[in-house]
Amino acid sequence: MKFNYQAGNGWQSDSQEFDDRGQQFGDGLFETVRLDGHGVAPLWQMHIERLALGLKALRFSDAAVELVLHAVDSIAHPPGMTACKLLVTRGVGLRGYGFSPDLMPLVTVRYFNAPEFSTSPYVAGTSDVVLSTQPLLAGHKHLNRLEQVLARDSFDAEWNECIMLDSSGIVIEGCMSNVFVKLDGRWLTPEITSSGINGVVRRWLLDTNPEINVQNFGLPELNSAQGLIFTNSLVGIRSCHIFDSQTLDVAPEAKRWQLAYQEMFE
Template identity: 55%
Template sequence: MKLKYSIAHGWTTNDAAGEDRGRQFGDGLFETIRLNGRGEAPLWALHLRRLARGLKALRFSDSAVATVFSALDSLSHPQVSTACKLIVTRGVTERGYAFSNDLEPVITITYFDAAALISKSMSVGLSDIMLSSQRALAGHKHLNRLEQVLARAAFEKEWDEAIMLSQTGLVVEGCMTNVFVKLDDEWHTPELNECGIDGVVRQWLLSQNTKVQVRAVSLEELRHAEAAVVTNSLIGVRSMGQFEGKLLDISPESREWQTAYQELFI
């Protein structure tokens, strides 16, 4: 017997067999996708490519992957929404970490209106939550996000974002964003070999700017940066106006990148 609690009804019997593995174990992936309001997702191909890599990393069966992409091939976005969240979990099982390869994945997509893209700079702090190292999961947007939940809960009032470090103290990303740092007139973005999410806007910017270096970035380098930007699908490209209270320049590159991203959604 399984009981379920709600404020309205208290404890009631729930006889549904099994439980979604995304709910049980975080066994799945998600994509947050910006739309242009005409049923189009300009970076859809990058989202699908990352999803495919994630499904492979989580060892989804070939049949499950085929089901996911067949479902997405048949999908038409509504022409009124400006964003959606796609969640794919391995499926429903009762107990235990083990799973069979014949599970049918659970695929859901929720549409919503994202905030308008703006150019305002952001105030960024330093999170005291450090990211766990796990090469098998690095780069993938899996459903295990407790580190980000804890980091977001500890934001100070004036922060728009917070930088998260690796276990060795290197800059990895923001709580909700990827990071690009300008040092000695050159741009760098942290490598994601041990942890972090390989964001779609990060991928897009790297494809557009081949001189950006992907390498380890130290906290001291960020503290002495000339400029920095943070990126994700919903906010696009935003300048880091200040980090830990220190003012940073708004670079011409960040303005160019902001404009280029915004033009994708016109």
């Protein structure tokens, strides 16, 4: 089920104009939201906050941010659907990178059913795609995702996820998720200030577990970890038990967090 909403002008047909700046330049943002059985998104507020931060980082005007958030908030959740993807673009512009602040943004919503929750642990490896460093875009779920497309395409056949590093060897994230590691009894997650997406499950875990530290680490640490988890709005929290062909323990905290996340959607 798909709907388009041109902020300010209401719902439209289910296709975009060629000249939409999402298609031309990846000039926009997205959110992938898990809903409960009643069509309610338990972490909706965090999605909206991240979207608003992203719109500001992409220099949408205050008026455009307001239009977009109003459009997004007016979305009717169809019963039975358990996930949606929101896609916000700067709208249909003239030729060239420049844009007028009064462009009408386009909000598109796509409903689908989220995968069933699973507790089976992941097999993961290290991606050969090195993430670039761009503090102006770090944290935001923008539409420039070619690095993830290339990383996903170079998965080994048995992988469920991969670890992506930046050029200084810092672990940033998974291709489709954020990453948390238990080292010397402490849980850490990378800073996400120069690369990567600040995921909603990441934020929820940090909010609900203040003992987790935001601190960078490298690849060598992962091989001696007492726990490694990947987090993603749709699949929730998944432990990794085989990383780069080495076996890792599944930490008890991971199971607890996994259940706490899943319970929100019951």
